[in-house]
Amino acid sequence: MTVTYPRKFQNNLGARDILKRVVSDRELHLMTLNRYRYSEQRSCKDLTEVIEKLNGQPQELVRDLSHHIADEARHAMWLTDLLIDLGANVGNPPGMPYIDEFEWLLDKNTHDPKTNLDDTIIAGMAAINITEKRGCEYFSAHIYALKQAPQTEENIKIRETIEKILPEEAGHVRWGNRWLAQIADKSPEHRQKVEQAKRKYAAIEQAAYESGMDITLGAELRRVTRLVDVANTMPLWERPQYLMERLPQALLAPELQFTRIQAAQQAWQRNPQEFMEKFVPMFINGIKKPENEKQKTSV
16 A cells, blocks of 8 residues: 655745744744644543544444544643643643644535445545644654753653653554555555545645644645645545635635734744844745755755
C-alpha cells in the first residue's frame, strides 16, 4: 500500500522549522501547547461520534476506539495540568483550530454504516490515521526543538509532558496502519478504496493544516485552491456539491479576517517596531524559511 505522510507548510517550512520559532517565544509556545490540548480534547468527542456511528460493529474496532479515547483524554489532562501549572490560558484557541478546519472539510454524509459498513470504516480509519501522523510529526519536532533550547525548568517540564504523549500517538499510527492494511487485504476492490481514501484524507488534512496557519495576503485564494485539491480526490459526481457547500466560506473566511486583526493587534502591542519590520512584510510576502536555513537544505 502507498504510505502517506504529512507535507510541509506551503512546501516550505517543516515542523522543525516552525517549532524552533515557537519555542523561542514564550507566548506563542503556550498558545501552541493550548492548541495541542484543544485538539486532544476535541478528538475524544469526534472518536465518540465514530463509535456511535458504527453502532457496535465491528466489536474489535469499537473496543480499539474506546481505548483510543482513553489515551486522548489522558493527553488532554496532562496538557491541561501543564498549562495551568505554567499560569497559561486553557480557553478555546483563537482563530481557526486545526481540528475544526479538518471537520469542516469532511464530507460526513458520504457513507452510511447501515448500508456499507466497510466504506464507513475505511473513511474513518483513513481520517484518524493522517491526523495522528501530523500529531507525531509535531510532537517529535517539539521535543527536538526543546532539546536545542535553553534547559530551563519550564522547558524541561514541557518536554517531559510531550515525551509521555508521543509514544502513545505513535502507537495510534501503527494501529491505524494495521486496520487499513487488514481491510485492503480483503480484495482488490477494498485495496483501491483504501488507497483512494488515503489520498482524499491526506488532501483534507493538508488543507486543514495550512488554512489554520496561513493568515498572509492571498490566503483566501489559497484556501480555495486547497479546497479544489480535496474535491479532485472525489468521484466526479460528488465534486460540484462539495465545492458549492464550502466555496462561500472559503472565499469570505470571516474567522481568517478576525485572526488577522487579532494577530496584528498583538504584534503591535508587543513591539511596534517589530510589527513594521517583521509582521507587515510577512503579511505581504508570506511566511518563508530564513535564507541561512534555505542554504543548509540546498547543500
